[in-house]
Amino acid sequence: MSIPTVVPFAADMSVHLGPLRLEHPLINASGTMDIFELAETLGADILRHPPVAAYVPKTVTLRPRAGNPPPRILETVGGMINAIGLSSEGLQAFVAGQLPGLLALPCPLILSIGGFALQEYVALATGLRQALDASSPRWIDRIGLEVNISCPNVHSGCASIGSEPGETNEVVAAVREVWPGLLVAKLTPNVTDIRIIAQAAVAGGADVIAAVNTFKGLVIDRETLKPYLGNVVGGLSGPAIKPLALRAVYELFAAVEVPIIGMGGVASMQDVLDFMACGARVVAVGCAGLTDPWRADSLASGLSQALATRGMGLDELVGVAHSYAI
Amino acid sequence: MSLRVPNGAEALCNHTPHHVPAGRQLGRVRTNAPLGSLVWLTVDVPGWRSAKPGQFALLQSEPSRCFLARALSVADEVGERVSFLIAPVGEGTRELCELAPGAGVWVLGPLGNGFDTEHIGGSGGFPATCAPTSSSSRGRLLIVAGGVGMAPFPLLLSRVGDHAAVASSGGAPAETSACRLSEVVVLLGFRDAPQAQGAAKVVEAISRLREAGVSCRFALAVEDGSNGPAERVTDLLARELLPGDRLFVCGPAAMAASVWRTSCLVADVRTWFSLEAGMACGVGSCHGCALTLADGSMARVCHDGPVFAGESVFGLLTAAAHPADGGEEKS
Numbered sequence: 001m002s003i004p005t006v007v008p009f010a011a012d013m014s015v016h017l018g019p020l021r022l023e024h025p026l027i028n029a030s031g032t033m034d035i036f037e038l039a040e041t042l043g044a045d046i047l048r049h050p051p052v053a054a055y056v057p058k059t060v061t062l063r064p065r066a067g068n069p070p071p072r073i074l075e076t077v078g079g080m081i082n083a084i085g086l087s088s089e090g091l092q093a094f095v096a097g098q099l100p101g102l103l104a105l106p107c108p109l110i111l112s113i114g115g116f117a118l119q120e121y122v123a124l125a126t127g128l129r130q131a132l133d134a135s136s137p138r139w140i141d142r143i144g145l146e147v148n149i150s151c152p153n154v155h156s157g158c159a160s161i162g163s164e165p166g167e168t169n170e171v172v173a174a175v176r177e178v179w180p181g182l183l184v185a186k187l188t189p190n191v192t193d194i195r196i197i198a199q200a201a202v203a204g205g206a207d208v209i210a211a212v213n214t215f216k217g218l219v220i221d222r223e224t225l226k227p228y229l230g231n232v233v234g235g236l237s238g239p240a241i242k243p244l245a246l247r248a249v250y251e252l253f254a255a256v257e258v259p260i261i262g263m264g265g266v267a268s269m270q271d272v273l274d275f276m277a278c279g280a281r282v283v284a285v286g287c288a289g290l291t292d293p294w295r296a297d298s299l300a301s302g303l304s305q306a307l308a309t310r311g312m313g314l315d316e317l318v319g320v321a322h323s324y325a326i
Numbered sequence: 327m328s329l330r331v332p333n334g335a336e337a338l339c340n341h342t343p344h345h346v347p348a349g350r351q352l353g354r355v356r357t358n359a360p361l362g363s364l365v366w367l368t369v370d371v372p373g374w375r376s377a378k379p380g381q382f383a384l385l386q387s388e389p390s391r392c393f394l395a396r397a398l399s400v401a402d403e404v405g406e407r408v409s410f411l412i413a414p415v416g417e418g419t420r421e422l423c424e425l426a427p428g429a430g431v432w433v434l435g436p437l438g439n440g441f442d443t444e445h446i447g448g449s450g451g452f453p454a455t456c457a458p459t460s461s462s463s464r465g466r467l468l469i470v471a472g473g474v475g476m477a478p479f480p481l482l483l484s485r486v487g488d489h490a491a492v493a494s495s496g497g498a499p500a501e502t503s504a505c506r507l508s509e510v511v512v513l514l515g516f517r518d519a520p521q522a523q524g525a526a527k528v529v530e531a532i533s534r535l536r537e538a539g540v541s542c543r544f545a546l547a548v549e550d551g552s553n554g555p556a557e558r559v560t561d562l563l564a565r566e567l568l569p570g571d572r573l574f575v576c577g578p579a580a581m582a583a584s585v586w587r588t589s590c591l592v593a594d595v596r597t598w599f600s601l602e603a604g605m606a607c608g609v610g611s612c613h614g615c616a617l618t619l620a621d622g623s624m625a626r627v628c629h630d631g632p633v634f635a636g637e638s639v640f641g642l643l644t645a646a647a648h649p650a651d652g653g654e655e656k657s
Contacts (some may be wrong), residue, residue, distance in 0.1 A: 037611050
């Protein structure tokens, strides 16, 4: 097995999300990278040198869920559509099976929870907190929680909560009461005005806004002329959605004071610059990481070089697009 | 203003990863050999680890108009020189089929479980759990493939030959010789003559297998009647199948279902199917290639497959509970 070669960045690339210190601003979007499956297939190096500055596991639900019937994915022009449907092993199996391995990773974690009612989010946050309290007294310094109120592929809860400011506020506030660590609200773009949802989440106690999840879409089977996906409707991602996601991040930066994790079609180094210029402090790689699990790591190197070339610091980059606004 | 097609792969071309990964590699096309309507693409892949027959790789040309890589069976390999048999059915596969020698192609693999050939040649070709139970057809392996579904079998046949050579040179444990592989039967089905030309690579592998001393028979069915009677590979199978046979199967979904029904009519037959599904990550991350198994549970074709035991996919059927394979298949 080859020993990974550490190439130092040209300058300090670290960023902070509350108490979490990230070595650089590139992370993964939840559900697009399973670092343990990658390790099984490609070797354990990836566990010692994760390709992301913070690892976000797949959203966990309270009870086990099989997810949606197949087919679940299809490539589209400039991206892909998926309707996985929050398949999850459930909280109990996650805590017993995956959590110890996650805690052994050498990077911060942002655990992700999704539910169908306020009580489920509270039970998930409480269960995770209890498990973490039992594992390490200083976990708050390296573990955050993403409240996923944005999955478009389930028929109740989740994105239907995140589409309504009142419910968003209630769920985030209820989780805030039981979760002492970094709290991230992951928002759906399938709303009339994402700024109002974000403000409701921040008022409820969210420390960070993550935006955006996928855009609701539909594809037709070219033979049958019926909807292709087993769930009929799915979520569109990939470079095709990048301008839509950039608009959301741009608007959010002006609407909320908290840091933003920007995502939506990030594939190239220019995409990273664009999201950070619009106001993202951290950028998440989603489906581009499916074909290239090391994409986030490569983009971090590229960002370091781009900043050096421009003679620019990370702090100057974040939100710089707004200084040209009329 | 120039119009640029989104292509995520550009990111990696310009920047060295922070850590040098063991993962997808930028290979170079060595040869592109058209075989009728199919293409036999051979790629030099740095760091390629030997594949098990039935494993696959994700391929994406560099640059590519497509966002996702395509999952393709490993058809053959010699060291880091890896071959794939490709049907140009969509944009991604067409791109790959058009690659000229020297062109770049991203390769991630080998992936998935593959056919269980661990004991072939030494103990009759099958793990202890599926040892033949009928003396009438002891140790027969039937390979059943439809169209480009023959892709995994040149590699499988050459591995059978390798094991046979080891066994005949005294490498096989004496206690397992009672259930030696007695014969390999290869049954291939094609839509038309241009597709059938892809069989050349399977035929080459069969010749090498015979040279290694393994008895191997071969039959081919072409649906348009361009090679004898117009018939399907399942017609060949119905005539050939004997109690105790073991089947490795790969082909269109309708063909696979038909093979399963046929196999249920004969005693003590066991089947393994290599299945296909739209994939994104190929390693089990995204849960996109889900397959509903006979017991209602979900499997990931990339991670839990692509090779599945027939009963896990189709459920246990008895001959009485299911009609004989009819002519209503639309494959």
